[in-house]
Amino acid sequence: MARRPLILWWCATLWVAFVLGAGAAAPPAPAAPPAPVRVVTIEGAIGPATAEHVRRGLTHAQRDGAQLVVLQMDTPGGLDTSMRRIIRDILASPVPVASFVGPSGARAASAGTYILYASHIAAMAPGTNLGAATPVALGGSPEPAPPPARSGRPAQPAASGASEPAPQTGPTPTVSGQKQLSDAVAYIRSLAQMRGRNVQWAEKAVREAASLSAEEALAQGVIEFVARDLPTLLAQIDGRRLDIEGRSLTLRTAGAALVHEEPDWRIRLLAVITDPSVALILMMLGIYGLFFEFSNPGALVPGVLGGICLLLGLYALQLLPVNYAGLALIALGLAFMVAEVLMPSFGVLGLGGIVAFVLGAVILIDTEVPGFGIPLGLIAAMAVLSAAVVIGLTAMAVRSRQRAVVSGDATVIGQQARVLEVGVDEAWVEVAGERWRARSHTKLHTGQTVLVHGRDGLVLHVRPVAPLQESDHDR
Incomplete structure (x- = not known):
């Protein structure tokens, strides 16, 4: 009886060891694959169709649970209204947005620079450039002329890269251009401060139409990454923490699937007609x-x-x-x-x-x-x-x-007609397939051929053109 507790103790020990060994030998549960990354391509001038394309891409990214939207840009700029609409959508998006100027040889000039500054992540491919963000005055010169110096000395020439102002008519064009320039400077400064990027160079890009290469932009804190392609960029930003609408988000982009947002027929039609x-x-x-x-x-x-x-x-x-x-x-x-x-x-x-x-x-x-x-x-x-x-x-x-008139009632006079019916004072004749009332100073007979020599309203004046043939009278 003394051995029975000892046997039970050994059995319990062996059972615990078996369970622990089985648990240790079991393979770990596979990690869930990273959420996809949606890619929206911006090529050419930015217009209403581009803004609609970006808006749909951000909406689909949120609907499908994408962890990041990449705007791959190659643009010379575009319309101010379309650019601001894109930036509003980026700032309101619950999905972070990365702007990538690529592939090599691409650019993000003018409106593209503003969009890059507004994005949560800014990256460029080697051999690309950005900048030249001076606003183009609507219907006028790209940049207003500087005011004359108070000392009487001539004003300094426009900064390098800016176009010479064209002669303009209308009230105070310089004041209007200065307002537009100041608005653009304030706008890009606010975007740079929001994203923690180089504010001084942003203002220089607007006032002096300055441009930077990818390596220079990285060195001056305008962008965060230089990557040769999208997979390289996703590998570089893997593990980066972002603050989106007050919540902290860690990207898991290494090896994430790329889903390209293709424009539908409505966006293609809008791009053509605009x-x-x-x-x-x-x-x-x-x-x-x-x-x-x-x-x-x-x-x-x-x-x-x-x-x-x-x-x-x-x-x-x-x-x-x-x-x-x-x-x-x-x-x-x-x-x-x-x-x-x-x-x-x-x-x-x-x-x-x-x-x-x-x-x-x-x-x-x-x-x-x-x-x-x-x-x-x-x-x-x-x-x-x-x-x-x-x-x-x-x-x-x-x-x-x-040309002579060949149709209509003006051609009735001078034509021959055939008598269809004869009444007391009038007769009915057929002229060119039409039925007319007719009058004559001589007696008419059915089937007789007559000549129209006058007209009084809807009544024709006719006269016989040949004596009535016996055969016609018999009929």
């Missing part, structure tokens, strides 16, 4: 289509296509910085050219319309941002095409007026 050249062409096609429809009611195709093109063109123009004086000149020019076709004025209206159209097209887009101008070659080609259409239609109208 090109100023395309918008101008759509407007012209729309107006000419409606003109041909009104000139030939029932054709349908010109009216339908013209209405669609005109609405698309107007929608695109309301998204762009349009000079409404230019738009009015274009509309006036097209109206003059249409009036030249309807009532030829020996070229006065047509020539005036072409001049108004060219002037309006030149000043239509109220900005000098790269990628948002209308090429002069396109304006000249459209003016020549419009002139050819006006001249061709006018020549056709003049030739048609010189």
Whole structure:
């Protein structure tokens, strides 16, 4: 009986050792894969389509649980309104955003510099550059001229990289440009202070249009990383801690899957129609289509296509910085050219319309941002095409007026008719397939051939052209 407790103690010991050994031998549970990283590509000039593309990318990243959004940029700049919309979306995004200027050879100029400063992480590929963030004055010079010195000495020349101010008309253009410059400086300074980046160089990029290479930007604290491609960047920022909306977030980006945000058909369509050249062409096609429809009611195709093109063109123009004086000149020019076709004025209206159209097209887009101008070659080609259409239609109208009338009631006089019925005072005759009432000083008979020699309203005056044949009288 004394051995029984000893045996039980050994059994319990062996059981505990077995359990502990089995637990130690079991493989550890596999770690969960890192959340994906969403990549949104920004190429070319930044406009309404770019802003919509970025907004959708941030929305999809939040919906799909992405841990990071990477904006891969190669842009010369763009519209101020679209840039600010992108920055607002970045600042409001619960998913951190990293801006990456790449691949090698890319740039983030003007609006791209502001977006990079607004991002939580800033990185560049070797061989890239950023900067030249001086705002382009709408409809004027990129930078206002400095005020004259009080001592009477001439003002210093503009800083390197800034364009010479063009002559301007209107009230206080220098004050207006200075306000725009001060606003841009304050905006980029606030972004630099928010992200802890080089504030002095940010102001220099705006005031002096300064630029930096990737290595220089890293050395001066403008960016945090230089990486040759996206996988290298994700490996470098792995483990980085970020403060997002008051909460601390640690990135686990090493080996994370890259999900590229592709623009859908609506963004592609928006990118096409918001090109100023395309918008101008759509407007012209729309107006000419409606003109041909009104000139030939029932054709349908010109009216339908013209209405669609005109609405698309107007929608695109309301998204762009349009000079409404230019738009009015274009509309006036097209109206003059249409009036030249309807009532030829020996070229006065047509020539005036072409001049108004060219002037309006030149000043239509109220900005000098790269990628948002209308090429002069396109304006000249459209003016020549419009002139050819006006001249061709006018020549056709003049030739048609010189021809003899071959249809309508004006051609009834002088034609032969056949008597259909004979009444007491009037008869019914058939002329060119039409039934008319007729009167004659001589008695008429059914089937007789008569000549129309006059008309009184809806009554024709006729006379026999040949004596009544016996066979006709018998019938």
